[in-house]
Amino acid sequence: MADSTNLLSPEELDALAAGIEDGTIESDTGVNTGAAALKHDLTNEDSSLGVNVGAVDMINERFVRQFRHGLLEVLRTTPKINMANVKIIKFGDYLKDLKPPLAVNTIRLDPLRGYSLVVIDPSVVFASLDNFFGGFGRGMNALPPGRSFTPTETSIISIMLNVFFGALQEAWAPVMPIKCEHVSSEVNPQFAQIADQNDLVIFSRFESELSHDVTGNIDLVYPYSSLKPIREALASRVQTGDDDTGDQQWSNELHAAAADAEVPVRVTLAEVETTLSKFQSMSSGDVLFLKKADYARMYVNEIPVFEADIGSSGPHMAAKIVKAMEPEE
Incomplete structure (x- = not known):
């Protein structure tokens, strides 16, 4: 309980009031009581202080080249893979746009913290299955609700993940060595909780076309908290630029792919x-x-x-x- 006793005597209070009244004591102490307050949610991470999205874009560019080459060796077809811009969004906002069933794979990228997601559309799975057995990449747009993947389809997903892991490890190599490990698989993304609903994630989408009429998405989702500790390493790669090794490798792969083209x-x-x-x-x-x-x-x-x-x-x-x-x- 506050003490109601005055700290100043009546004479001192009278002198203080007189000084303020005649101007000898300034009443404006510099405290701005009219300043506008800015709201800040202490539970929400600030995406402006940390991960350089441009560095993730560079990793994705290398990944697309390696992934396309890996699928060519396995499926004997050259898929078209288009990379969308990297986004930083809340995990709940990402999940609400997904409609199960999907090939949802929880993975670990050692030594990064936490777990990441690789989400593959069923259309990509079925087109890959058809190509793998000598077809022309025909598939179906979606699985019926409640249907799971068959053992054969699961095997194709496993093959694609092995190619995906190899390409991702090569793409990360100029920044830092990583090792990819498959943790679990689901068909409903709601069961793959790599972060809380309000936590930020770094979301990369790769649109894949394995035949003329079959397209689908492959998503790679990092928790924001897993990349933030290495933000300095990511930023340094953007400042120094990529090395010539990747460009030379891409040139060699392009030359090899062109050499396989049929000409009359x-x-x-x-x-x-x-x-x-x-x-x-x-x-x-x-x-x-x-x-x-x-x-x-x-x-x-x-x-x-x-x-x-x-x-x-x-x-x-x-x-x-x-x-x-x-x-x-």
Whole structure:
């Protein structure tokens, strides 16, 4: 209980009042009682002080290159993977946009704190399953409510996760070495609680197209608290930029992928020009007189590339390359 006894005597109080009245004592002490108060929620993390989203974007760019190459080796198809911008949102806001059933995988990224999520659309799973067994990537858009994945579908998810883990570890390597570990699988994202509803998460979405008419998303979700302790390492990678190793590797992979492209090849021994009327009057048994050429021409994708000799090899017709042709102006 506060003491009601005055600390100043009546004479001192009278002198203080007189001083304020005649101006010898300033009444404005500098305390701004009209200042506006700013609300701050102490339970909510400040996303402006910490993780550099640009660094996560750089990791994702490397991941997309590695993941695409890994799927090519496993599924024998070249998927189109588009990377969306990284977002920092509340975990509850992320969950409310998801409709089960989905392939929800809780993973651990050692030495990062906590657990992360890899969420795969069923359409991606079914298209991968069809490709794996020699199909054209046909799939279904969604699972019926309440249906779980079959053992075969679960095996395909496991194969995709192994490719995903390898690509993610390679993508993180310039920042810090990590090791990916699968913890558990669910079909309902509500059961995969890697954070509280109001906690912030760092959300990356990769839109995958495994065939012309089948697209789906693969999401990677980090808890904000897992990346905040390494924010200095992430920021330093943005300042120094990526090394040339990744660019050289990407160039080598692009060259290897281009080398697998199929191109039409044809060999022309000779050509003759004629009029439409003469061509229409031709019939079986007519003889065409051609100008003798030194060599036949080999066309690759309708571009003359080599001069060749025509002959045979066993039961087959054959063309032996003699020399390369000079590029046409």
